[in-house]
Amino acid sequence: MQATQIIHAYKQAPWRVQRQYVGAFLLTVVVLALVAALYLDVTSRTALAGREIQELRAEIAALQRSNADLETELANITSSAVMQRRALELGYRPVQPGELDYVFVPGYVAPEPPLLLAAADSPLYQQTLPDEYSQSLLEWLDEWLHSGGGLP
C-alpha cells in the first residue's frame, strides 16, 4: 500500500502527459510545416529563376537572330555593286592609274587586314545565378563558418 502511494506520487497527472504528447506532436507539425514552407519557397524561387533563364535564353536567341539579320542587311546595302552604283550616281568615276599621286610618308606602314574579333562567349549563368541555387546546405554551412558566422 505504501509502495503504491510512492509510485503514484511520482507519476504525472494524465492530462499533463497528454499535453506533452500533444505539444510534441504540434511541435513536429509546426517544424514540418516550416520545413515544407521553406522548401516550397526555395523551390518556387528556383522555378521562377529557371523560368527567367529560359526566357532570357529565348531573348538571347532572338537578339542573335536580329543581330545576324541586321548585319546581313547592312552588308546588302554596302555591297560592292550597290556602292559602285551609289558612287556613280553621286558623280564619282573609277580612278585611272595616271590620276594617282603617291606621297612618301616616312615611317608609314601599310595597314594589315583588320582584326575581326568576335565577342567571347561568356558563361552567363555562372555570373548571374546566386549561390543559393547551386549550393548544398553543407556547403552553405561551411562557407558560413569560414566567414566567421555572420549573415551571408
Place this chain on the structure above:
Amino acid sequence: MRQQYAIRSLVVMAGMLMMAIAVIVQIVRIQNSEQAKIFLANGDLYASEFRTFYPERGEIYDRNGHLLAGNRTVYEVGVSLPDMKDVDAMAYVLSVYLNMTEEEIKDKLLNSPETWTYIMIQDYVDAGTVAALQQVIKQLEDAGDDRLNGLGFKPHFQRSYPEKSLAANVLGFVARDGRGYFGVEEKYNDLLAGNPVQMWVPRDPNKALDIPKVPNGTTLVLTLHRDLQAKVEGILDEALLEYGAKNGAIIVMDPKTGEILAMASTPRIDLNNYLDYFQVFDNGSAYNRSIGMAYEAGSVVKILTMAAALDSGIVTPETTYIDTGAITVGGITIQNWNRQPWGQRNMTECLQYSLNVCLAWVASQMGSPTFYSYMDRFGLGHRTGVDLADEAVGRLKVPGDADWYPVDLGTNAFGQGVTVTPLQMMMAATAIANDGQMVTPHVLYAMLRDGHQYNVPSQYAGSPIKPETARILNEMLAVSLQNESASALLPGYRVAGKTGTAQIPTPQGYDPNHTNVSFIGWGPVDDPQFMIYVWLQEPTTSIWSSETAAPVFSRVAEQTVIALNIPPDLVRLQYGSR
C-alpha cells in the same frame, strides 16, 4: 463524463486513422497500378522534348572585313493540330501568303498520321511573309476570332550572300540540308557549321541549366580583296564578250605568300538562288575553272622547261640554238607555231618568240629523268593543296606510264600533252617570282573563334630551283615580254610573263581552229607583289594569246596596282632609296 469524452475521442481518432490509412493505401495502390506506369511514362514524354541545337553558321569575310556570307532569319510555318479550330479558314489564309493552293494545305492538315500533333506547312518562309501572317492573326484575335488558333512560326537561320554572285565560284553555297557545296563552304564546312547538339531538353524550369549553350560556327576571313574581285570579274566578263570566248578564269595572287586576292571564273550564279546551279552547270568541275578544270595550257609551260634547263645547267640565257623550224623527238617531227624556221636564237629569244622547236631541243638536252624530275618538283600532276573543294589534279605523263611515248618529252616541253589547272601553273611560277621558293596558294586568311583570331601562315611548298636561276629567268621573261607582247605591258611597271596558245585535243587529234589562250605574269619584276593568270576558252576574234589573254592581263594588272596601292616603279624605287 470524462470517460464518455475519452470514448468519443477514441472513436474520432480511430475514424481519422482509418481514413488516413485508407488515403495512404489508396496512394500506394494508385502509384503502383498499371495505369500509373502508363501515366508516368506519358509524363516523362511531356517532361522534355528531343531537340537538335544547330549553332549559327560561321560568317565569311573578305580581307578588309566585308561580309561575303552571313545568315538571315527565315521561318518554318506549321500548325498545332490539337489547337486548330477551322481547317477551311486556316487553309485559305495560308494559301494567300504561302504560294500554295488551299487543297494542298488541307491535304496536309487533314491527312496527317493520327499520332502527329504538329504539321509543317512550309519552311524557309521569309520574315516579311511571317510578319504579314502575324498581323492577320493579331487582327483576328483582337476581334475575338480564334479560327487561326494553332498557327505557329519557328525561326531559324538561312545562309545569305549579300554580294550575290561576287566570288560565287570561290565561296560555294549552303543548301537547305545545311551542308556546304563547293569552294570555301564545302572545304571548311565542319568549321563553319560548328557542332550541332542533340538532346532531350527538360521543360522543367528547375532544369533550365541543363539546356546546352551551343557555340557558333567558326567565322572565316578570306584573303580575297572584295573590290579587286569585283573588278576582275567585270574584266573577265567583258573579255568573254570582246573576244567571243566561251568561258574563262582569272586569278590574282600574292606570289610571296600564296594569298589569293581575286579568283574569277565563268559562269557564276547568285548564291542566294543556288538552285540555279543545276541550270547553269552540267558538271561540278566547271564550277570553278581556276581549280576544277585541268587543260593543256600550251606555251606558258615553257617557263618551267626553261627554269629546269637553267637550273640544271643545261643552258644559260646566252646559249644559242639554230632553229630550222622542225625537230624530231621520239621519231615524231615537232614544228614551231608558225611552221617556220627562226634561225639562230638565244634562250631569251626562244621564250620571246615562243619557239616550240627550241624548247623541245632544250628538253631533249636535259633528258627525261631530269625534265620530269623538275616538273614533279614544280607540282605538275599533283594538287596544289589550295583550301578549296573539288580541286582537279591535272595529268603529267611520265616515262613508265602506259600512254607515255618518247615524243612526249618534246611536246611536254612546250605545254602539249600535259594538263594543268590555272592555279597549278601559278603555284609552279611562284618559284620563279619568289627567288626559287614555291608557296602553296590559299584563300583562308584567319579564323575567328571564341573571341580569338587565328591567322593562317603561308606555307612554302619547296624550292624546285635555285634563287639565282629564279632571278635569271625572271629577267629573261621581263625582257622577252617587253620585246614581244606589248599588249601585256603596264605603263610605269616592269612586269614579267609568258603567253600560251594551245590547240585543243579531241579524239580525232588537235583541233586546228580552236584554242585555249592563257597568260601568266607578275610584277613589279624587282619585287613581285602580284601574279596574274588569265585563261580564255576558245576565243573567236583571234586564236592567239598575245591578242586576247595578254591585253586582259594588262587590264587586270592595272586594277590590281590601284587596289593594292602599288606605286609605279619609278616612284617606288625613288622612295625606296631614301
